[in-house]
Amino acid sequence: MDNRRLLSRPSQLRDFGAKLRLTAMLFGCDNQKALDALFREADPNTDFDIARSYKWMQGRAAPRSAKLYEEWARLLDAGRSSEWLATCELDAFVAALEARHGAAAAALRTAIASSPDDAAPSGQDGFLPGRFAVYSLAQSPYYEGRFIRSDLALGPSNPAEPGHPARLGETFAGVRAVWSGLIEESAQGLSGELRNENGALSPSYLALVRPTLPGSLLAGLQTGFVSLQPGAQRPFATRIAALRIPDLAVDRLAESNRYLEDETGIAADLDALGLPIGEAPGFAEDLGRWLRQADERDGPNRVSEIASLVEIADRLWLRTL
Template sequence: MNIDRKLRLTAAFVGAGTRKDLAAAFRKVNPLTAFDVDRADKWLQGRSTPRQFSVYEDWIRLIDLPMPADWIIDCDVDTFIEQVCSHHGKERAQLERRAAAFGKPSAPEDDRGATIAGRYVCYSHSWSPYFRGQLIRGVLSIEQENGPQRLTATYSEQLPTMPLKLKGPVTVSRRSVSISVSGGAEDVSLFFSLLPFSPPGSVLGGYMMGGTILGPDSQPSVTRMVLVRIKDDSTTNLESAYLEPGVTVPQDLARFGLKLHQPDLADEHLQRFLTRSVEGGADQVSREDFQRLVELFDRAWLGR
């Protein structure tokens, strides 16, 4: 049956990093699902299997395959992977790699030396009333200090009135990446709350919070943000932080030497991720939307 491996592969497919994330994915397809977080711990260890058939019915809906629910029980792992990948256009090696990492604590550095440290070009929505509706570009550099567990970030923007340069600590945990930077003549503080990092770390995503800098008053503000890793030798000396109207993120990324094979599709995924949710009053980024970006930018970063 290999239910434990199939569950980990399912977690990788839906972008879940923990048992709670996986349970939340099951609740999306059925709010009354019998998938239980505590029992899932035993299932993931291979110590037992779900006894209620409704779990498999919810499961087949979650992975969205045209199969009966008991197919999950009967098929071997290779067939399970093949069907998920072929039906949804996933890359097998990447899915297996993420499945193997499921539930394990994230670290700034993995066994292969791939780290979150590096340079990222960042895209978010302008907070300034003078540039309403435009995207703004920043550059984030993450460096190791005194060992891989201590990380420092430097965030910069080339604003019309001044260059902005802020520094602060980076915290990488199993559930998130948090960055708090401050400084500058205006005593600016910004906080980044990002989805968990996973190698090769071609893209990060989440929220940036702080106060408006260009405007008559400082207003508490938040924006979705995408951070795309760029090569260390890429130039970042650009004249303005604000993208001109009509310029897409993939077009701007080309200035940093990153050319995507499907720029129109990339732009569609980026726009979807950067557009805030209006459901229930709370804005929460979709793991599915972020996973699309991960697959797209991982391929570009690895030259696939």
């Protein structure tokens, strides 16, 4: 198979990236390692390359290996050739999966916000922008042991700027503080420095695990300086988890920022924001445990495996669509 035609068309590259992300979603793969394992189940000598797959899924490049397309076609089992798989339009791809996998694939059409008559190919911008409820451990000594709920807004990237416009808001001591800047994408993940909009507080830095479609949970680390404490500000690093919320809850997201006593507060907050938390017993407890975790292997300031949290967050988000 000659892939030069595929590689020469930006629209087909975007379609290719979306098709690979939808494949990962169909089979429950929440990261590149899981997708690599899926291909290796089909062929231990697969040509799937984890390092290159980041660019593939972003629609910035496509594999040249004909063997990889053949492996992919076998995995999908949709009765289509590897050549068709490489060059078909996104809507036709989803339709083929619906015909073969039924309800499991039907949710994919909702995830890409397309209809039978209107394909919606997109790159990373197609699912990353949105509004998120952010949870982390409170760093102020006045609220030790509690969680702080903040809000995050991510906008579409601009070709003239190297990242997604971001605004992170918190409320403490009766004051709303907002940090803004650009969150940039790399092969490793998402990261960026956000500066306080009125200049009174220190910057905040985010380093997040690269999300996959539908981007329901952004998890990683936040570093900065404690704003509410006696004496001089001291530096901190904490785990954070940002959950995408439905549009109907956007208007009340910022105004409901606050400290939460414990994991039951996280559950109640997610429920109030329109995520069907009742369908995922134990999720809030697991999320709180992950935020507090400082296991011996990873240490307190590294991000350990989050696959199980991502899977449940995806299911909760898709139930809102």
